[in-house]
Amino acid sequence: MSTKTKILDAAEQLFAVRGFNGTSLREITSQAEVNLAAVNYHFGSKKELIKAVMSRFLDVLSPRLTLALVKLCEDETPPNLVEVFSSFVEPLLHLNEVKENGTSNFLQLLGRGYTDSQGFLRWFLTTTYPEVISSFVNAVQKAYPELTREEIFWRLHFTMGTVVFTMSSSDALIDIAVNDFDKQTDISDVIKRVIPYVAAGVGAPINKI
Amino acid sequence: MSTKTKILDAAEQLFAVRGFNGTSLREITSQAEVNLAAVNYHFGSKKELIKAVMSRFLDVLSPRLTLALVKLCEDETPPNLVEVFSSFVEPLLHLNEVKENGTSNFLQLLGRGYTDSQGFLRWFLTTTYPEVISSFVNAVQKAYPELTREEIFWRLHFTMGTVVFTMSSSDALIDIAVNDFDKQTDISDVIKRVIPYVAAGVGAPINKI
DNA sequence: GTCTATAACTAGATAGAC
DNA sequence: GTCTATCTAGTTATAGAC
Secondary structure, three states, X not given: OOHHHHHHHHHHHHHHHHOOOOOOHHHHHHHHOOOOHHHHHHHOOHHHHHHHHHHHHHHHHHHHHHHHHXXXXXXXXXXXXXXXXXXXXXXXXXXXXXXXXXXXXHHHHHHHHHHHHHHHHHHHHHHHOHHHHHHHHHHHHHHOOOOOHHHHHHHHHHHHHHHHHHHHOHHHHHHHXXXXXXXXXXXXXXXXXXXXXXXXXXXXXXOXX | OOHHHXXXXXXXXXXXXXXXXOOOHHHHHHHHOOOOHHHHHHHOOHHHHHHHHHHHHHHHHXXXXXXXXXXXXXXXXXXXXXXXXXXXXXXXXXXXXXOOOHXXXXXXXXXXXXXXXXXXXXXXXXXXXXXXXXXHHHHXXXXXXXXXXXXXXXXXXHHHHHHHHHXXXXXXXXXXXXXHHOOOOOHHHHHHHHHHHHXXXXXXOOOOO
16 A cells, blocks of 8 residues: 555545644654655645545546436436435445445545635635536526526535535434434435435525515 | 723634634734733633633523523414524524624634534533523424434434534625625525525425435 | 655743733 | 743654665
């Protein structure tokens, strides 16, 4: 296993748990059992390392997810919102096959990236992987044509919040669920629970304000 | 204006924008125009300062919100979910009268607190202000009795995510909305938009998994 | 490519003069 | 209560030997 990969793996796990700001290069390199200077040799800076960690997931997820959404829209009959959000399940869970804990790590990182580091990750995501977002907006518009683009904008951000926040604290939530309700739960259960919630939210009646 | 208040005001604003980890005591004291050592003199540590900033809001919000929720549940007819979530509006907007930008700052801080600092704020909130949470769970249960406690647990966390995430990036979202849709928007508009979303989410049909 | 050593800087906290 | 000065420990990043 190369030094580069060792760094990426350690960074991924630590970033997910402690956030980007909360993780030092020293912690990463000591967990990876490589030299501190290796990060700067291989990635140039901490910011570039963050991008590399995210890209490793996004390069796998983005085409799969875009394809699923485009395919759904090709049907004669328009999709419903539960179907739109269900399109995320396979591409997201596929990350578990690429990497141990891939799905959970990725979603937690996404959550971190939106609140740590003043929106730099939002910028990176929207400029580097815009096709995911546009195919998603497209699918929602087909499923619920009465929604204005403005209303879609807001509701997609609410959805992003729901998912990202839930996932960034999913470990704690799963712990609580196991203790309080004595139910074994994992990340795919959480995903299945969140789909009806966000589908209903996006599909809520339009409120004139 | 006392040194203590000057520190609280500066910390509140900086924490909201940059997060707790992302704000140094030096930034706070220099914006407050007080001496660095004053923070430790008045609050003891950065952690205690964070608690003090949050408590200033929670001491006002908590009784008002609890009262509104309890009152709603006293009616003969059970409340609907839109009414439950609408109960939050007045107590939240009231924070604007206590402090300039109070509502927005508080909600942003709440968002920060859930992702920064490994759940220490979650612990602080649930142990110090438990009556808000229990009166909320109670109201939801009255509005939608078919929901199991476990399902309520999950959906309330999804809701927390929606609100907290939206609010922690509300400045950026409002900017985008103003630019892309040419619509003046403020925090109370965002709150009004989010209510139908979360009400529909919590009220979603139950999915057997 | 990988290492040691260290530069250059920032963090939170505190002792002690006033 | 408020100040300066300083401590200790942490940070990212890099120069240069191997």
